[in-house]
Each structure stands twice: as structure tokens, then as C-alpha cells.
Amino acid sequence: MIHFENVTKTYNNGVKGLKNINLTINDGEFVSVIGLSGAGKSTLLRSINRLNEISEGNIIIDGASITKANKKDLRRIRRNIGMIFQHFNLVKKSSVQKNVISGRLGYYSTFKSIFGIFSKDDYALVDDALGRVGLADKLHSRSDELSGGQQQRVSIARTLVQQASIILADEPVASLDPITTQKIMKDLKKINQELNHTVVINLHSVDLAREFSSRIIGLRDGEVVFDGTAAEATDEVLTNIYGADILKQTEGVA
């Protein structure tokens, strides 16, 4: 469970990225976060794993405060939170296998991680994860030889071997064409349904949010202005909250 308690983020320049957010995301939910550019979507998502330090309030993950966690606890909490980025964040010159197995690093001491000491079980997890995302045959390919969609699948596989029960996806389809976008969204949905992983995803496309989410959270100026099911997020409701601009946003164009 992810719980936001009176969370505010004030950037150094005084801009408030989030304003007094109170929110609970339950295990197994598929939550899309929508809103116009600058609404606070990335700030919200990156606060969950403390890539972004919040200024006030508390964020609690499965009963433990990530906000107040010391270094050791932070590492333990983060191990359970996978992250998928718009630009994949792979080591391009490394093989698919190496990139995916790096999802296990949180389970090892620094010494073992530096020398890349992984177990047979870790390699088996990599094979299983690549099978799930349809890339079993790419195990030894260099990551930069893959298409954008395939690279995004590698990053999904990395969160699978991490065995993270929470997946944060920050505009994961913003650089992809519509067909690849559908495939990636379906992969995420499948993982959500089959493994019961919680997915929190930032999207520019309202249509995608409606198609795939169990819940949509709408932000405006750092505040939650909509929180409901996909069916409740009608054009009329969203236009009332945001104006027509929210419906015009397309992938990658804010």
C-alpha cells in the first residue's frame, strides 16, 4: 500500500510541485496519473520512491515511512519499487541479460554487486522475465540493437527480476508509436493482473488511461482534482476540471 499524508513538495525556486496530497493506493491497483504539463505528475511519482524529496508530510509504503527511512531502510523499501522511465534507462552497450539482472542488485552487498556475482536462481529469473515480455530470444543481444519498444520491455523485465510489487512508470510510452504503445500497456496490465503488482503510471493520453486503468488520478497545479474509475472520467467531467486541453494531449506532446 502507498499512503500519502499531507504531502507538499516545494522546489528550491519556490514552485509547489505538490500541494497537501492525501492519497492511498492499494495493492494490485492499476493507477494512471493524468494532468496537463506541469501539473505535478512526475513529482508525485518520483516522491513515491524518494527520487524526489518531499518538503512536508509523509509517504508510507507497506507500513514503513520512506520519507523518514535511514539509508539501510531506504534501500530495503526501494528494492520493492521498480521504476520504468520514458527513455528506458538501460546500459546501452551491455547485453539484455546484464541489464535485466541488474534488477537483482538491491539484494546484494556492494562488494558482490561490483563484481557482478549473481546466483543461478537470478539467471533463471532473468529467463522467466524475458519470456513474460516476449524477448527470450534477445538474451545476448546488445541493448542498443533493440527497438524502442523492445528496450522498454527490457526495462519491464528488470523490474520483474527485482520482484518489486510496486511498479512506477513515468511516461513509459511517450517515445513510442501507437502500436508499440498498446503492446507495452498490455504487458504492464498483464503483470498487474497475473502477478498482482501495483502499477502507478503517468500518462499524457486520457484514452490510454481509460483503457487500461482501474483508477485515474487527475492532477492540476499540484493538487488532486479527480480521483475515480475510468468510467467516471468522462469527457464532460475532465473538460469541466481541466478545460478541453486535457483531451487534446497526445503521446509525447504536452
Ligand SMILES: Nc1ncnc2c1ncn2[C@@H]1O[C@H](COP(=O)(O)OP(=O)(O)OP(=O)(O)O)[C@@H](O)[C@H]1O
Ligand atoms: N527541479 C525542479 N525545479 C523547479 N521546479 C520544478 C522542478 N521540477 C518540476 N518543477 C515544477 O514543478 C511543477 C510540476 O512539475 P512536474 O514535472 O511534476 O509536472 P508533470 O505533470 O510531470 O509535467 P510533464 O507532463 O510536462 O512532464 C511544474 O511547475 C514544474 O515546472
